[in-house]
Amino acid sequence: MKPAITILAVTSCLFAATVATTSSKTLTNFNSLTVSEMCALMPWDTSFLRPNTCDHWVRCPDKDNALEEGSCASGLYYNKELGRCNLADGVSCPYYGEETTTNTNVCANEVDGTFIADTTSENCRGYILCQAHKSIKANCPNELIFNPTSRSCVYSTQYTCPVTNKRISTPACRGVANATRLAHDEHCEKYYVCIDEMAEEHECPVQMAYDVNHGRCVSISEVTCYATAALPEPENTFCLDTETGKALSGYFADSESCSAYYICDEPVKGVHDKEPKHLECALGQYFDYVKLSCRDRLNVRCLLDRCMGNSMEYVNVAGDCQSYGRCSNGSTVGTGRCPDGYYFDERSQGCTTTNHNYIACSA
Structure with a gap:
């Protein structure tokens, strides 16, 4: 039987551990953002339920109106799907019961060095270390999970995680209407769609990117990206006939240099070669497209600047x-x-x- 791995034996490593995150730190840490930072992820004029409440709502600004916050009248909850307040009995609040517990300090009455299970962990790997009555989140090493009874990291054969198959919603999607789009914080050509409180990643068509203000894919030349999102590298379309949309293959002269040429491989599943080989003839030679050869420059007709690439006067x-x-x-x-x-x-x-x-x- 494999022994339990006690956390006390690895206390010195705790501070090197980090909180588990998903592919998007911004979406995972959504509840810790300011309201303005939350709206920066959403299209103009989007309304949503403020995190950790049932009756406070936020309306994001647009080009004509400023950000607005409000709260429902007594006895009403905010219905995120309808975008308005309704009788509390008829509204399913994703934060119900969390209003008074979200900010509770679980280490307030614990002694230093106490280990507690992290109830927000998706796979039982997370735990909390109490130091100076403050919580420090960490994860068990790979392949180990936290046993709240023994307060140690153990193998899965020694403890059954009760939430292994539990569906954990994406924090950023809990308070927005179904099908709301959210910006990707790294790639401008990607975005998320909230479906049943889960963020699904999508990607815009080629040469398009996600406009954070309008909430849709637009031409790269017209896009407004999320602040930290980068545009994709321009696609190499040399091997594509832009007029007919037909993929090209074979040897082709470089349109900017008499001595250079491209080799386009055969298309794969109808998609043109996006990384053609770019080669150059030896000094004093030009590429002859007819004979597919590098020849003496005087034996090749080239309409580009013949002064390029040589030291002749x-x-x-x-x-x-x-x-x-x-x-x-x-x-x-x-x-x-x-x-x-x-x-x-x-x-x-x-x-x-x-x-x-x-x-x-x-x-």
């Missing part, structure tokens, strides 16, 4: 073998033209009577 000009471009820091800063009967030769960096008919400058 002058280069041939596409479409006119008598003209030349003047380079500075990898960019064309001016053009010139050889005298009649002369042609510019990029190799010799001068005008010559011989027309080499380079493809680079051919019409």
